[in-house]
Amino acid sequence: RLGVWFLGVGTGVLLAASGASADELRDQAKDLFPPVPAKVAHVRGQPVTSGQIDLGRMLFFDPRLSASHVISCNTCHNVGTGGADNVPTSIGHAWQQGPRNSPTVLNSVFNVAQFWDGRAADLREQAKGPVQAGVEMANTPDRVVATLKSMPAYEAAFEKAFPDAPDAVTFDNMALAIEAFETTLVTPNSRYDQFVQGDDHALNQEERRGLQVFIDSGCSGCHYSSNFGGQDYFPFGVVEKPGAEILPEKDKGRFSVTQTATDEYVFRAAPLRNVELTAPYFHSGQVWDLKQAVGVMATAQLGTEMPEGDIDAIVAFLKTLTGERPEIDYPVLPVSTEATPKPDF
Ligand code: HEM
Ligand code: HEM
Missing domain, CATH: 1.10.760.10 (Cytochrome c-like domain)
Structure with a gap:
């Protein structure tokens, strides 16, 4: 009886904890990173x-x-x-x-x-x-x-x-x-999206924890919106500049666009949807391992040595951002004619 009681209470506590936190986490996440729509019908107001x-x-x-x-x-x-x-x-x-x-x-x-x-x-x-x-x-x-x-x-x-x-x-x-x-190259219905749209089972405990750490530790301060980034510009190395291999000296980022000194080494916060598929990472493409990329972000952008368990959880969560990729028919292309300019090397 005692064993059953423990089991009952144990499960109840576990359910209560995960149930409550799933809802809170969902509300928090939905505002910060809304799901991507399945279809984009307009661009700049034009159909x-x-x-x-x-x-x-x-x-x-x-x-x-x-x-x-x-x-x-x-x-x-x-x-x-x-x-x-x-x-x-x-x-x-x-x-x-x-x-x-x-x-x-x-x-x-x-x-x-x-x-x-x-x-x-x-x-x-x-x-x-x-x-x-x-x-x-x-x-x-x-x-x-x-x-x-x-x-x-x-x-x-x-x-x-x-x-x-x-x-x-x-x-x-x-x-x-x-x-x-x-506009058709959108990837809806990732497991993250399923979670914020109400499916408690779409993310496991570790992935949910990763999402929570992603928010609580400050990643979401730069990587927000439905694309988990792509909305604003930040210095790469706010707290600590990564080495020249990852942040090559001669690419000064947004400085070349604005010619403003404070924009030296400023880049757009990279969008993180499908990040599992897009290694190697950073504008220099020098980091192959997503875990290492997250570690670089933690030290460079947040100034923390993040515990390995937290990094692992964030990586597990980031992999839930892989959506349904569009099936694209390879087009049959028009045949060149005599008037088509010849290839030029
Ligand atoms: C950036 C589309 C051809 C390499 C981009 C971006 C788009 C795009 C949408 C920006 C994505 C973002 O900022 O998130 C296209 C289209 C192409 C084309 C429509 C054909 C007309 C190519 C080719 C190469 C290439 C042939 C490689 C030789 C790159 C690189 C960037 C980029 C390196 C980043 C450049 C930078 O930030 O300065 N492209 N691309 N693209 N694309 Fe392409
Ligand atoms: C790039 C994750 C915090 C700004 C990236 C990339 C990842 C990532 C995986 C590489 C994406 C790619 O190459 O496709 C994270 C995580 C964070 C975090 C997990 C929390 C631990 C931040 C913060 C900021 C920021 C707080 C702003 C202060 C940027 C910028 C880039 C980037 C500007 C582009 C860097 C470049 O030019 O290569 N982030 N990030 N990130 N992130 Fe973060």
């Missing part, structure tokens, strides 16, 4: 049309946007592997290595601005960058437009996507279509 999404998907996968005809957006933002390239810093035109790690395109529509330093206001502006960057696709707007205009099926797809435009095939419309496609 996203299926014609634009279909065209954007073609463009995203078309290596002929690059001078070499070898590199597409998907080369560095592989939507099959988490929307990034999983190398320290990206390899682009003629095997050149760029200076930064490729952030995921998944859920990038929820970020306040694009790039590690936020230098592009939105996805439309962002998409024009890599096409022209010498170390990425090394192309020019004129050559891209000439390439697209050389294929009747692209002309038709642009006209369908932008029916009111007198000249539909433009560099600007290319960027708008890519943005429209990127």
Whole structure:
């Protein structure tokens, strides 16, 4: 009898504790990090049309946007592997290595601005960058437009996507279509989302504790909103600067955007959804292990030597942010014609 009583009380206490804390934690978390929506219907107040999404998907996968005809957006933002390239810093035109790690395109529509330093206001502006960057696709707007205009099926797809435009095939419309496609790259229904939407069993004790530590220790002071980051800028090394391997001296982050001394080594708080899929970490891509990345954050941003058990719990929690990734049909692309510019290395 005594054993049963103990068991009863024990279970009751356990249930009460986990029940109450699950609700409190859920309320706290829901405000800080709302679930991601399953669909984004508007961007900058404009409806996203299926014609634009279909065209954007073609463009995203078309290596002929690059001078070499070898590199597409998907080369560095592989939507099959988490929307990034999983190398320290990206390899682009003629095997050149760029200076930064490729952030995921998944859920990038929820970020306040694009790039590690936020230098592009939105996805439309962002998409024009890599096409022209010498170390990425090394192309020019004129050559891209000439390439697209050389294929009747692209002309038709642009006209369908932008029916009111007198000249539909433009560099600007290319960027708008890519943005429209990127609005579909959202990953709803992660176990975290299931938990905040009411499923007590979606997270285990360790993961819940990790979420609590993530909030209580101050990670959420910078990594908040439905994307767990991507909303504001902070010095990398608020309390203690990481070593030059992780924080290379010559990349001064937001300073190059604002030219303001206080923005030296300031970066956008990285969005953490699907972080399990996007190693290596940080803008330098020098940390492969998520546990080590969390340890770096604890010392650099919070000034604490976090107990290993807390780091483990945070890592367990961060892995619950992996959502349902969109199934994307690889598009059948228009055939090049005699008028299509030839690859250029
Ligand atoms: C950043 C999309 C091509 C490497 C980004 C971001 C987006 C994006 C949305 C910002 C994400 C964020 O800030 O969270 C695209 C599109 C491309 C394209 C639509 C094709 C038009 C490429 C290619 C490479 C590449 C070919 C590699 C050679 C990178 C890198 C960054 C980045 C390294 C971070 C750069 C920085 O912060 O300065 N891309 N990308 N991208 N992408 Fe791409
Ligand atoms: C980057 C987690 C606290 C600002 C990251 C990354 C992780 C992470 C995993 C790398 C993501 C990636 O490369 O994709 C955490 C955890 C924290 C914490 C678990 C609490 C222990 C903070 C705080 C701040 C902050 C308090 C602001 C003061 C940033 C910034 C980056 C970043 C600016 C980008 C760094 C870069 O330029 O590479 N965080 N973070 N984090 N976090 Fe935190």
